[in-house]
């Protein structure tokens with residue numbers, strides 16, 4: 001089997017002479033021992049398959065049919081955070097439901113060497129306008145994050161008190177180039193209307209399409225060193241929903257907003273968003289809103305499921321009545337479902353907290369699919 005020789009040779013060199021790291025060295029041992037520069041670690045351990053240039057060696061050189069990823073392709077190579085690549089390098093392809101032919105290096109290389117290899121992988125994308133995947137933090141239920149994605153999110157909401165009210169929202173997000181994103185929101189509503197005693201036969205369920213929204217997001221600042229990314233968002237809300245059933249607002253509305261996401265240490269994060277809802281009709285009410293979400297990601301076992309509890313604080317007011325501020329708290333949890341972590345579940349409750357309010361508590365859930373990273377049935 002001469003075709004198997006190349007990767008095998010690579011692995012042997014790796015365990016032997018070049019790095020002088022005995023195979024079996026645990027990642028917890030002195031990471032400085034035998035440490036080489038990122039380029040050296042990469043050449044010794046990774047280039048046998050991924051190629052010196054990061055494009056991946058052809059099938060005849062690696063000896064298997066499976067195509068290798070092209071790390072010079074920024075659209076692919078900037079999506080994942082370092083921690084994901086580290087997991088794959090440490091535990092092998094199956095750590096993120098990739099193929100076993102991506103070997104596990106956790107016993108052969110120290111933590112520092114694996115980090116160095118990942119750091120070298122990062123140098124292959126040469127276009128600086130692609131924001132780093134390290135800036136991509138978990139998605140809160142209501143605050144829009146600054147990172148741009150290819151994503152489909154199905155959100156379900158229900159009021160738990162008062163009128164029975166359900167909402168289903170389909171959100172489709174498509175990345176455009178390096179730092180823009182298009183979004184389409186399709187809401188469906190179902191409301192139980194109380195019967196009017198004066199008019200027999202009234203009441204019952206009203207349902208249908210709500211106000212469809214089209215949006216565009218543009219990253220304006222991305223500083224991986226400080227973990228900061230900021231975007232401007234512009235949304236156009238169309239009056240497609242029936243106003244009599246309470247499904248639509250009945251007017252064209254533009255919603256400009258600013259969004260900022262900040263990493264806090266290795267696993268904490270903060271999202272901030274502020275904006276306004278401005279109806280086209282001049283006499284209609286302008287609403288201003290601000291939102292903040294703080295969260296922290298816990299990893300289950302080594303490289304396992306990601307659990308991200310978050311707390312959102314949501315504020316809004318009508319410009320005509322600035323003293324009447326609405327405040328909501330939304331404690332919530334996001335958890336990755338698939339091994340690839342491209343499918344996740346979010347659960348939240350939204351509690352109105354300003355004194356004297358008569359707004360209902362709501363429960364919310366979303367199912368999120370980052371479709372660029374794999375199909376619905378893949379990556380489990």
Ligand code: HEC
Nearest residue numbers: 007045046049069085088089093098099101102103105117
């Ligand atoms: C024996 C060949 C081989 C070697 C050596 C190798 N890889 Fe891989 N690697 C692969 C294959 C094959 C895949 C694609 C797996 C798939 O698509 O299912 C892959 C995929 C990856 C991915 C996943 C990219 C993604 O899709 O998100 C990362 C990260 C990676 N390799 C890093 C490394 C690092 C770092 C090293 C060196 C420490 C290394 N690889 C050495 C074969 C190899």
